[in-house]
Amino acid sequence: MxxxxxxxxxxxxxxxxxxxxxxxxxxxxxQREHRHHFPRPGWVEHDAEAIWRDVERIVPQTLAQAGVSVxxxxxxxxxxxxxxxxxxxxxxxxxxxxxxxxxxxxxQALVEELSRAPGAEQxxxxxxxxxxxxFSAPKIRWALxxxxxxxxxxxxxxxxxxxxxxxxxxxxxxxxxxxxxxTDVSNASRTLLMDLTTLSWDDELLKFFDxxxxxxxxxRSSTFDFGRTTAAVPGIPITAVLGDQHAALFGQTCFAAGxxxxxxxxxxxxxxxxxxxxxxxxxxxxxxVGFQIGDEPAVYALEGSIAVTGSLVQWLRDQLGIISSAPxxxxxxxxxxxxxxxxxxxxxxxxxxxxxxxxxxxxxxGLTSYINRGHLARAVLEATAWQTKDVVEAMNADSGLxxxxxxxxxxxxxxxxxxxFLADVLDVPVVRPMVAETVSLGAAYAAGLAVGHWxxxxxxxxxxxxxxxxxxxxxxxxxxxxxxxxxxxVELTFGWIKT
Numbered sequence: 001m002x003x004x005x006x007x008x009x010x011x012x013x014x015x016x017x018x019x020x021x022x023x024x025x026x027x028x029x030x031q032r033e034h035r036h037h038f039p040r041p042g043w044v045e046h047d048a049e050a051i052w053r054d055v056e057r058i059v060p061q062t063l064a065q066a067g068v069s070v071x072x073x074x075x076x077x078x079x080x081x082x083x084x085x086x087x088x089x090x091x092x093x094x095x096x097x098x099x100x101x102x103x104x105x106x107x108q109a110l111v112e113e114l115s116r117a118p119g120a121e122q123x124x125x126x127x128x129x130x131x132x133x134x135f136s137a138p139k140i141r142w143a144l145x146x147x148x149x150x151x152x153x154x155x156x157x158x159x160x161x162x163x164x165x166x167x168x169x170x171x172x173x174x175x176x177x178x179x180x181x182x183t184d185v186s187n188a189s190r191t192l193l194m195d196l197t198t199l200s201w202d203d204e205l206l207k208f209f210d211x212x213x214x215x216x217x218x219x220r221s222s223t224f225d226f227g228r229t230t231a232a233v234p235g236i237p238i239t240a241v242l243g244d245q246h247a248a249l250f251g252q253t254c255f256a257a258g259x260x261x262x263x264x265x266x267x268x269x270x271x272x273x274x275x276x277x278x279x280x281x282x283x284x285x286x287x288x289v290g291f292q293i294g295d296e297p298a299v300y301a302l303e304g305s306i307a308v309t310g311s312l313v314q315w316l317r318d319q320l321g322i323i324s325s326a327p328x329x330x331x332x333x334x335x336x337x338x339x340x341x342x343x344x345x346x347x348x349x350x351x352x353x354x355x356x357x358x359x360x361x362x363x364x365x366g367l368t369s370y371i372n373r374g375h376l377a378r379a380v381l382e383a384t385a386w387q388t389k390d391v392v393e394a395m396n397a398d399s400g401l402x403x404x405x406x407x408x409x410x411x412x413x414x415x416x417x418x419x420x421f422l423a424d425v426l427d428v429p430v431v432r433p434m435v436a437e438t439v440s441l442g443a444a445y446a447a448g449l450a451v452g453h454w455x456x457x458x459x460x461x462x463x464x465x466x467x468x469x470x471x472x473x474x475x476x477x478x479x480x481x482x483x484x485x486x487x488x489x490v491e492l493t494f495g496w497i498k499t
Contacts, residue, residue, distance in 0.1 A: 028066035044101035077240035077447030128287030240446035251442030264412035284354025304391025424474035
């Protein structure tokens with residue numbers, strides 16, 4: 001009997017359920033977009049209960065689409081948008097307000113206050129992350145400070161915190177009726193609260209951020225018996241949980257130190273496998289847990305997080321109306337031979353790696369009356385490549401390695417102009433795999449590995465096939481000249497917001 005592995009991919013803009021067969025091919029996929037809420041400038045929220053209702057719908061629909069039964073599903077793995085913070089009542093399962101999204105910057109003033117507090121310098125040493133509104137801890141603290149009575153309930157254990165993975169695992173395994181409250185090391189490493197070496201919640205960090213430990217989920221390895229589903233479709237073992245970018249690293253089969261991938265979605269995230277020892281960044285990157293398989297040592301990664309890439313194209317479409325659909329941007333960009341001296345730096349809510357400037361705001365630099373829609377479209381696409389180069393330069397400096405090849409995935413990889421420009425500015429080959437849904441695939445691979453559906457990592461590597469490759473073809477002098485212009489444009493964004 002043919003058997004399948006299911007992945008639930010809870011992303012920033014949508015939730016997908018995908019079935020993969022033994023060769024890693026898609027057997028069925030169902031997707032539902034969810035609404036973003038922007039109640040104030042800088043606030044980005046999701047309705048976690050609406051997302052759960054989406055999961056309840058799409059899981060049985062995926063099985064029906066493939067014509068398979070629960071008994072043919074070996075396991076399910078969950079991948080999720082990271083850092084997004086959900087708080088809910090342990091006894092009722094009702095969420096406390098909306099989930100605070102990873103892009104949300106309402107905590108910027110708190111972050112600046114914490115950055116000046118005694119012990120702030122120890123935070124990055126313990127967890128590998130800078131104090132930033134990007135991560136979960138300031139979001140939790142903000143909710144505790146701004147919701148009457150919430151702290152007392154949290155200290156009593158009546159309020160639970162989770163990133164989206166914990167919320168879904170809890171709901172899938174019973175919710176108030178026996179649901180398990182767990183997360184994995186990859187998601188826990190994004191909270192500012194986990195010790196990178198012990199892989200456990202750190203008492204000093206909890207004290208620094210003033211967060212009650214009773215509200216935190218238990219930390220497990222990325223492949224673990226998280227329980228069986230009792231909701232959506234009952235009876236499926238949940239055997240893997242991974243933050244989405246860590247799942248993509250796994251799905252791209254970057255199992256060895258020195259292998260790297262970049263996922264191009266709403267934002268873009270470049271991860272470099274650094275092996276079983278954490279590499280401390282001195283160039284503005286994040287030290288994070290890549291993944292942990294069962295009882296094996298954790299595999300660490302350096303990460304460069306870019307907040308705005310695909311969402312910049314959406315902005316051009318939805319806010320400015322310059323294009324009516326995302327694919328149109330490539331056609332428009334090709335109507336000109338260069339950017340006309342125009343550079344777009346999309347610091348809509350600050351800049352992440354390698355700058356970490358929460359006060360930065362976006363600019364369009366180099367505008368003249370010569371600039372037309374085509375130049376602007378081209379500059380929007382080029383911004384993604386230049387932001388990637390900023391991260392790669394930092395990654396090469398931190399790791400002591402020179403990136404040889406970049407494996408890419410995500411929706412933006414369908415844009416051939418962008419992929420070629422990326423190869424040109426990085427001066428390395430850019431390679432796209434046959435299965436572009438590497439986040440979902442990585443969650444499925446990890447889940448299947450846990451139950452013996454796939455025998456080992458080499459078996460997973462055998463499933464990886466190249467679908468596209470772009471080779472660099474840009475004059476080195478021109479590359480350096482354009483990169484210098486980009487860096488000057490980035491500097492213009494600094495210091496815009498005064499708190």
